[in-house]
Amino acid sequence: MKLYRVYSETGDTYLMAVDSKGNVDKIKTEANEFEIEYLGKGTRDNEYLFKVNGEIHHVFVDNGYVFVDNASVFKLERATELPTKEGESVEEMIKGREGEVISPLQGRVVSIRVKEGDAVNKGQPLLSIEAMKSETIISAPVAGVVEKILVKQGQGVKKGDTLVIIK
């Protein structure tokens, strides 16, 4: 079992626990579970067929872009393998990273409402990011203690940047 943080080109991040058995991968994310079987190449150059939870999907690859069923475009920026502990369950692996508060958008940090060492409840506002005429409040995904604040007021942030770590 391996744990990855997958970064998309648009700055989204996904935690994925991957369990490989032969040609089949079981991928568990925070909200979904996929059993993915690689079936082989498609009829077009750079097209591959996968069976996901029983349904066949055509995945076409062009210059780093992945086109799923010719209807949506996705680009993976990078995938980083994360360390895991011996005997840790998939849920524990994913839960262990939930305290990492990731920026959901590109913008500028306009206010930080907590300091390191503060105890926070789940859903409590941590900081605000301003972009495109609106201000987005970033709240604590879990209850805990603010271990590290990695940004400053006025700083520009990209989508996917780690902002705060809660333990």
Place this chain on the structure above:
Amino acid sequence: MPPFGKVLVANRGEIAVRVMKAIKEMGMKAVAVYSEADKYALHVKYADEAYYIGKAPALDSYLNIDHIIDAAEKAHADAVHPGYGFLSENADFAAAVEKAGMTFIGPSSDVMNKIKDKLDGKRVAKMAGVPIAPGSDGPVSSLDEALKIAEKIGYPIMVKAASGGAGVGITRVDSPDQLVEVWERNKRLAYQAFGKADLYIEKYAVNPRHIEFQLIGDKYGDYVVAWERECTIQRRNQKLIEEAPSPALKMEEREKMFEPIIKFGQIIHYFTMGTFETAFSDVTREFYFLELNKRLQVEHPTTELIFRIDLVKLQILLAAGEHLPFTQEELNKRVRGAAIEYRINAEDPLNNFTGSSGYITYYKEPTGPGVRVDSGVEAGSWVPPFYDSLISKLIVYGENRAYAIQAGIRALNDYKIGGVKTTIELYKWIMRDPDFQEGRFSTSYIAQKTEQFTKYLRQQEELRAALALEIQSRGLNRQGATPVTTSQRQPKSAWKTYGLVSQASSRVMW
């Protein structure tokens, strides 16, 4: 002979490009203005001439009247088209254009001053017989007065900023406690956004749908109403999907609005184009007047497609003093089919529609029968964080609403944008939702469906990410392929499934 020699477009993005297309087709020269952030933007490249008007923040550029007038004078423009948003409904801007000896393509500053805010609009609407919602007659001076009025008309009510738009300062209130809670906050928001803290109160329409009527008038007192657009699919009081005609209205309900709307135009001597926004209750079948928008609307292409007219060209001709080219009867005969517009916003529907700025790394627009794209971007464009998130509009046409939805699904699948998040995947979900297909929705649609579409979109997004990880981990990037046999899907049925035959008449469409 073109009506003007050169027209400056005081705007950016898709609307600047759209207006310039009409200008060029009419044999005139198009002038663009641009901020620091838009140096390489599509509207700048598309224009015949372009002038720098200031730094990226809109106050320093697109909202700076002096800088724009300066650019228009340097370019020797004969007229200025304001697009929508920015200075399009600013009487001072219209006056500055007039003072500089140019034509403002829109209402004159005098007309704009007659209906400066929503309350002026309500007063004229009352005189003209346009139905208005019960509520305060003018700005409400205090919270005590607000509580008394709300008690009289009954909850739920809407608290609104007298000046303004884009959904700012509008809140539904269900109880006196909630009114106490929102009052000061909305005053502050209204002041911050519009420089005026005036609030007023209106009765909330039950199960409201947002339906707006297109008024067109000339300088000689002739008016027509180019039917309506329905803009009910909204988030935070801002429109996402619009369509024409409304699937909710019967012909007699539509027509009973024409006369009072035309009377409104006559009272203020309104010439050019305007849009009467109304809240329509599905339950009581009543319209409540909201406001008159004194400009071209974002959703104008839906009207263009069903009437087969170019509203921007018409707007330019009316500003130049031409007569209306058709009567109401002639216009009604032109109506055909149904059109749907999707606002392609650089936003993340999975994250409360927060803006997604960045570079567009992959861009492919849909084409084909019944499909139009009004875009302000191309591959390599930067979506700056300084302005609103609309990057393009996809508009589809069908012989009826069901076929327009089919065209929409196909075109949304064909529209591929990489580098920024967009609302495209959400629209694909909405098009397949039976409630949308059957026309069963209110302005709360997005809020009510959030849980359903969030679950689906997240699952789809994670699936794409998982497949991308598979491609990478299996080393399948850019490898050659040996074809394998796959089952060929056959169409389930013939003509009707694919919208080639009108269900009503069984005649071939295209």
